[in-house]
Amino acid sequence: MAGSDDDGGSNKRRPSAKALVWMERAVWLLILPGLLAVTLGIFLVRGDGADGLLLGYFLIGKGAIAVAAGVALIWFRSRWP
Numbered sequence: 001m002a003g004s005d006d007d008g009g010s011n012k013r014r015p016s017a018k019a020l021v022w023m024e025r026a027v028w029l030l031i032l033p034g035l036l037a038v039t040l041g042i043f044l045v046r047g048d049g050a051d052g053l054l055l056g057y058f059l060i061g062k063g064a065i066a067v068a069a070g071v072a073l074i075w076f077r078s079r080w081p
Contacts, residue, residue, distance in 0.1 A: 012081040013081070026073055027070050031070035034064070034065070034066030035067060037060070041056040042056065043056070
């Protein structure tokens with residue numbers, strides 16, 4: 001019927017509000033510190049010294065992984081019913 005809340009007969013369950021809040025917090029807690037780590041790593045790589053170079057590349061790698069995980073969570077959230 002027109003105007004009804006029926007979703008066409010599919011039995012898809014909607015995520016709970018608690019799950020949505022968890023997902024949003026996880027996205028922010030992955031992306032923002034990840035970008036901060038990448039930025040700090042870039043500054044360390046540009047500086048002098050072998051210790052800063054190694055730590056800089058480590059931070060860039062770990063930060064990039066965190067940002068990629070946050071982006072994957074955004075994509076996953078967009079696919080939820």
